[in-house]
Amino acid sequence: MNNLDLDAALKGALQAIVGADHVNTDQAARAYYSEDLFFQGPAAAAVIAPGSREKLASCVAVITSHGFAVVPRGGGLSYTGGYVPQSENSILIDTRRLDEIVEINQDDLYVTAECGCTFAALHAALTPLGLRIESFGPASGRVSTVGGSLSQNSLFFGGSKKGSVADVLLSLEVVLASGEVINTGTGAIDGGTPFSRYFGPDMSGLFVGDGGAFGVKLTATFRLEHIPAGIAFGSFTFSEYESMIAAETEILRLGVASEILGLGPWSPKGGTPSAPPTLHAVTEGLDQAAADSKMAALRAIATRDGEEIEATIPAFIRANPFGFMQSLLDEEGRLQSWTHGIVPYSRAVETYRKVCGVLEAAAVQIEKLGIKASISALAVRNGFFVEPVLAWYDTPREIHLRGLGGDAPASRGDKANPEATKLIEKLREQFRDLYHELKATHFQIGKFYNHHDALDAGSSAFLSAIKKTLDPKGLMNPGALGL
Ligand SMILES: Cc1cc2nc3c(=O)[nH]c(=O)nc-3n(C[C@H](O)[C@H](O)[C@H](O)COP(=O)(O)OP(=O)(O)OC[C@H]3O[C@@H](n4cnc5c(N)ncnc54)[C@H](O)[C@@H]3O)c2cc1C
Structure with missing residues (x-):
């Protein structure tokens, strides 16, 4: 579709609401805003950026009355197709001007x-x-x-x-x-x-x-x-990933950590990483003594199988919250892919083993195509989050470069490698299917992870009925949640 195809009446109505400068029908802009870090779909017919809530609401009414779909987009840093339009008959709403x-x-x-x-x-x-x-x-x-x-x-x-x-x-x-x-x-x-x-x-x-x-x-x-006055940091290394997970879940059950993050080393060969994983934690309290006492309890668990190391990583992250965006492209210019599942604490080790199994089955190809693999393990309040991270060379798209907000690595040359990207796509689907089997949940369901399909018949019908009531014509971000 080129911009002449956008219904002239709709375009005029949107321009009248948000101003001509905020209705973008430029082809490159439409393509840029319509793709996420992983998925590309049809470009929306226009990208609009309303400057007030009232204007945004009026735009939604106008868009749906013309039979076009509404696709909201925030910072655009997701990677499950959430704001990727399913059809060209969509208007993408860039919400970032609503920042008051x-x-x-x-x-x-x-x-x-x-x-x-x-x-x-x-x-x-x-x-x-x-x-x-x-x-x-x-x-x-x-x-x-x-x-x-x-x-x-x-x-x-x-x-x-x-x-x-x-x-x-x-x-x-x-x-x-x-x-x-x-x-x-x-x-x-x-x-x-x-x-x-x-x-x-x-x-x-x-x-x-x-x-x-x-x-x-x-x-x-x-x-x-x-903001609590007391804060303490702890980092630990483990010889086995599974003993790290055991420590992480025990700490989580105790409820003493504000953040607890397990990081796998990169495995250049693609299979189960060989170097030791590390655990990083933050505790907080009304005063320093309270934070230290929580850290002491955490340390007692972590040092049963692990060894304490200098806590530079959690201290750095807390000193620069929202500062580390470099992982959109790694320091050598590789793209990254993340595919997570959240399971009950009791299934964390099993999930980790099965994720390793997917990586090991593809280890020869992973190595041949120069893909690096790692696994992150984040303790979230109501579950355990396992996330294989894959890094590979291919040509970065505009979204990878613009999303960095100034942290672009030196090496970002054209390293076209469609075969590697194809394998990453396949692995992502295998992880997704594995999580589905394990009855895992996901933060960003978007249009990639199973949601509607994962529900039992009654719950699924209930959700469809809610969708039908709120959005009878199916024009509110069609495809999100599988609806
Ligand atoms: C380097 C990096 C680090 C990340 N770290 C984390 C992390 O620590 N924790 C985490 O959970 N995720 C993380 N993410 C994933 C992602 O950035 C987050 O989920 C983030 O919260 C998405 O917000 P966004 O504004 O970028 O949303 P977008 O990507 O713009 O949109 C996400 C979804 O929300 C919908 N949407 C957007 N705005 C609205 C609105 N106003 N109303 C209704 N629907 C809307 C979109 O249609 C889409 O389906 C990370 C991603 C990257 C690339």
């Missing part, structure tokens, strides 16, 4: 922000007040937005203790496919304030982790906490 922090309420301990606001911006505004969101964002928070992260249940900072950003959500303002704007939590009370998530059924819960299938989030209100 609407209210910081220090008495009632909540913050309301527009959904294009990044977690880095929120953190920068809250830190001088000694406050933070209880689970304060994904590692990609320099670019990733409130709306995109809530739509994927994202998690990193504080996540091992408090869960995902969705777990600390109170209220939402959402525009439905019809253009109607609704509120959730106590924000839904006529004349009320968004101080609490619960008043009757949990309507906020319906819109988190939905990949934008149910509506476009306009604002979100999160619970705040005072």
Whole structure:
């Protein structure tokens, strides 16, 4: 489709709402915004960037009344096809101009922000007040937005203790496919304030982790906490990955760590990594003694099979939250692919072994094509997250380079290697199918992981009925959640 194909009446209506400068029908721009870090699909007919919530809501009404699909996009740092349009008859909504922090309420301990606001911006505004969101964002928070992260249940900072950003959500303002704007939590009370998530059924819960299938989030209100004065860091090395997982799950059950992250070494040969894995943890407390006492409990578990090493990694990450984005391309210019599954603690080792099995079965090809493999293991509040990471040379696309926000590595030459990319695609599908078998869950379901197919018949029909009610014509990010 070229821009002449965009319904002239629709284009005119959108321009009248958001201004001609914010309706982009340039072919290169449409292609750029319509592909994610892994998936490419048909380019949307236009990319629009509304400057206010009211304008965004009016655009949604106009787009769906013309029979076009609405596809919301935040920072664009996902890689499961979540904002990749399924058809050219789509309008992609770039939400990043909605970046206002609407209210910081220090008495009632909540913050309301527009959904294009990044977690880095929120953190920068809250830190001088000694406050933070209880689970304060994904590692990609320099670019990733409130709306995109809530739509994927994202998690990193504080996540091992408090869960995902969705777990600390109170209220939402959402525009439905019809253009109607609704509120959730106590924000839904006529004349009320968004101080609490619960008043009757949990309507906020319906819109988190939905990949934008149910509506476009306009604002979100999160619970705040005072930044604890005490913080301690610990790092440990293990001779066996499985004993690291055992320590990690035991620490998680004890509930003492704010973040606990297991990092596998890179295996240049593709199979089970041979170098020792490392575990990195952060504990926090009202004062230093409280943080140290939690770290002492954590250390007692970790040093049963592991050995303590200098805690430079967790200290660095906390000193530069939202600073490390280099893994979009590694230091030598390789692309990276991540495919995670979240399982109950009791199935962490089994999942790790099966992921290793997939890598080992492809080890010869992996080595031949120069692919590096590693496995990360993150303790999340309600489960254990296993993520094989693959790094390979191929030509970086615009999205890989622009997403770096200034951290592009020196070596980013054209290293076309379609055979390696094909193998990565196949491995990703094998991991996905394995997770499906293991009844795992996922943060970013997008249009890649199984969701609808994973549910039992009654639950699946219930979800379809909700979708039908909220979006009768199926025009709200079609394909997200498999709907
Ligand atoms: C280097 C790197 C580090 C990462 N670190 C983490 C991490 O620590 N933890 C983690 O969980 N993930 C991580 N991610 C994955 C990803 O960045 C996060 O899931 C992030 O929260 C996505 O936010 P975004 O604004 O980039 O969303 P996008 O990629 O723009 O969109 C994600 C999904 O949300 C939908 N969407 C976007 N905005 C809205 C809206 N306003 N309303 C409704 N739907 C919307 C989109 O349609 C899409 O389906 C990382 C990714 C990279 C590349």
